[in-house]
Amino acid sequence: MGFLLAIVTALFFPGIILRVKSIASGRKGPGIMQPWKNIWVLLHKESVISTTTSYVFRFAPVLYLATILCAILLLPFPGMPSLLGFEGDFVLFAYLLALGKFLFILGALDTGSSFEGMGANREALYSMLAEPAFFILFGTLALLTGHTSMQQIFESFQFAGHNSYIIGFIAVYLLIQIAMIENSRMPVDDPKTHLELTMIHEVMILDHSGFDLALIHIGTALKFAMYGLLITNFLVPVGGVLEMVDGKVGIVNHAGPVWLLAVQVGSCLLVQAAFAALIGLMESFRARKKLVRNPQFIVTLSSIALVAFILVLLITFKMIR
Numbered sequence: 001m002g003f004l005l006a007i008v009t010a011l012f013f014p015g016i017i018l019r020v021k022s023i024a025s026g027r028k029g030p031g032i033m034q035p036w037k038n039i040w041v042l043l044h045k046e047s048v049i050s051t052t053t054s055y056v057f058r059f060a061p062v063l064y065l066a067t068i069l070c071a072i073l074l075l076p077f078p079g080m081p082s083l084l085g086f087e088g089d090f091v092l093f094a095y096l097l098a099l100g101k102f103l104f105i106l107g108a109l110d111t112g113s114s115f116e117g118m119g120a121n122r123e124a125l126y127s128m129l130a131e132p133a134f135f136i137l138f139g140t141l142a143l144l145t146g147h148t149s150m151q152q153i154f155e156s157f158q159f160a161g162h163n164s165y166i167i168g169f170i171a172v173y174l175l176i177q178i179a180m181i182e183n184s185r186m187p188v189d190d191p192k193t194h195l196e197l198t199m200i201h202e203v204m205i206l207d208h209s210g211f212d213l214a215l216i217h218i219g220t221a222l223k224f225a226m227y228g229l230l231i232t233n234f235l236v237p238v239g240g241v242l243e244m245v246d247g248k249v250g251i252v253n254h255a256g257p258v259w260l261l262a263v264q265v266g267s268c269l270l271v272q273a274a275f276a277a278l279i280g281l282m283e284s285f286r287a288r289k290k291l292v293r294n295p296q297f298i299v300t301l302s303s304i305a306l307v308a309f310i311l312v313l314l315i316t317f318k319m320i321r
Helices: 002-024 034-043 055-073 089-109 114-145 150-156 162-182 210-235 257-285 291-315
Strands: 241-245 248-252
Touching: 002 034, 002 055, 002 210, 002 257, 034 210, 055 089, 055 210, 089 114, 089 150, 089 210, 114 150, 114 162, 114 291, 150 210, 162 210, 162 257, 162 291, 210 257
Parallel strands: none
Antiparallel strands: 241 248
């Protein structure tokens, strides 16, 4: 279910971002499906391959997309197991994405272009700095819940009490920021820039065209939907829906698993749409940081994750002798 929802939400995710940015800037803008219309056009075009490249450049877009699809297979849907989940699966999840990024960087370096090499260098640095925040976050959740499988972590984590709301807020914030960094969006990168000296992701795909370029754009849309599904697992309850009962917010089960599944699917789509709209708003009213400030900003995410880790140590009395 999670894999199918990621595919479905990837169809409208880039379009919602564009629509929100158009509305925020007072323009009519393109339709929601315009990014996929562009991808459809690219899929029917041949790729132009430079004579200076090798098989690494040719296979990089395919393997990049394949690693993202495999990573999505590890993600659960609220109340449902993932297709390939196991104990410690978040480690494989992170390194599948790292493998795809590594192959993508190799493809950019294979062109022999100094500009693409410069962009690949920045991409590798930012991904390396963002990785500790992800592992500290999931290590914190594993310590809190006592589980190392993403499905069991999300099933065990419940919003009950001030501490859980703080940890949940930090987790959602970090996932949003990591998604922006991994997809080279504001404030780290600007997908609309055309100055090679300040480009990161866009300068890495300058030599890609046609079908290969379409695969890269599809991978970007799926990666956004993938992080949105992670956020959904935090916000959508597993066994029911959030309602006010006797003046308190709690999880309430209603009649029938079909009704519950429909509510959870609708909630997932709503969270994904809100995530896409939030990205559009942030990119509309947020300036890109200077390149020299980006590493400092990314390292700060690990510090925030450490705050949640220390809080969990205090909650579980592991810091008290």
